[in-house]
Amino acid sequence: MKRIFFISFLLVVLLIQNISSQTLGDLFTERNGGFSMSMPRGWQPMDVGLKYSAIIGNTENGFTPNFTFVDDIFAGSISEYIDATLSALGLFYSDLIIINRGNFSTGSGLQGEYVLIQGRLGEISVRQKAYVFPNVKGDGNITITSSAPSINGERFDAIFDECVKTFRWTR
Numbered sequence: 001m002k003r004i005f006f007i008s009f010l011l012v013v014l015l016i017q018n019i020s021s022q023t024l025g026d027l028f029t030e031r032n033g034g035f036s037m038s039m040p041r042g043w044q045p046m047d048v049g050l051k052y053s054a055i056i057g058n059t060e061n062g063f064t065p066n067f068t069f070v071d072d073i074f075a076g077s078i079s080e081y082i083d084a085t086l087s088a089l090g091l092f093y094s095d096l097i098i099i100n101r102g103n104f105s106t107g108s109g110l111q112g113e114y115v116l117i118q119g120r121l122g123e124i125s126v127r128q129k130a131y132v133f134p135n136v137k138g139d140g141n142i143t144i145t146s147s148a149p150s151i152n153g154e155r156f157d158a159i160f161d162e163c164v165k166t167f168r169w170t171r
Contacts, residue, residue: 023159024166028055033069034136034171037144040159063124063149065156067163073140078113078132081141085130086115093119104131104161108168116157118150127153131164136171 025041033052039045045053050068057065074081082101090096096119104114112133119126131144144167146160 023162027166028053029170030069031170033071033142034169035069035142036166036168036170037067038163038166039067040163061149061151063126065148066146067160068145068147069142070145071135071140071142075139078134078141082113082115082130082132085143086117089117089119093117093121095120099127104164106133106167107165110134110167110169118153125150127156129157129160131167133167136169 023041024038025043026039027036028039028045029036030052037055039055040057043055043057046056048054048056048068051071052069054069055067072081074084076084086096086098096117099116099118101115102113103111105111110133112131114129114131116127116129118128126147127150128145128147131146132141133144134140135142144164146156146164148156148160
């Protein structure tokens with residue numbers, strides 16, 4: 001019985017490692033921001049005119065899934081930051097809905113929160129999950145926003161979570 005349990009356990013571990021190796025790609029390191037995170041396989045960093053490079057996927061049906069990174073000084077809690085962000089987003093999005101909200105932690109133990117939203121920006125329907133973590137100095141946050149098309153966008157949820165679980169401060 002122990003042998004069957006051990007073999008089953010080993011197969012599960014190998015399967016999980018195989019799944020990870022099929023979805024995670026290269027390590028993205030943002031030297032100016034002092035952080036790193038694994039990218040989905042086949043995605044690339046790109047300068048999109050923001051403070052930090054974005055991570056860009058392949059365009060599908062007129063939408064390019066992506067990760068962006070924004071740091072912000074904020075004196076309140078992460079929950080208060082998300083509340084303020086949602087209020088501001090309500091000015092830009094039509095049909096904005098909050099799908100889910102909760103706590104999130106990285107593999108290195110960094111504790112934060114997330115919010116998953118969906119809405120329209122003009123003619124574009126988008127699904128976004130924003131992960132918010134405290135910055136290194138403790139005087140603000142970093143927000144990692146993952147974006148996908150609304151139609152079938154939930155198929156990106158698992159890979160977005162898997163990538164953000166690898167986020168870590170490098171300094």
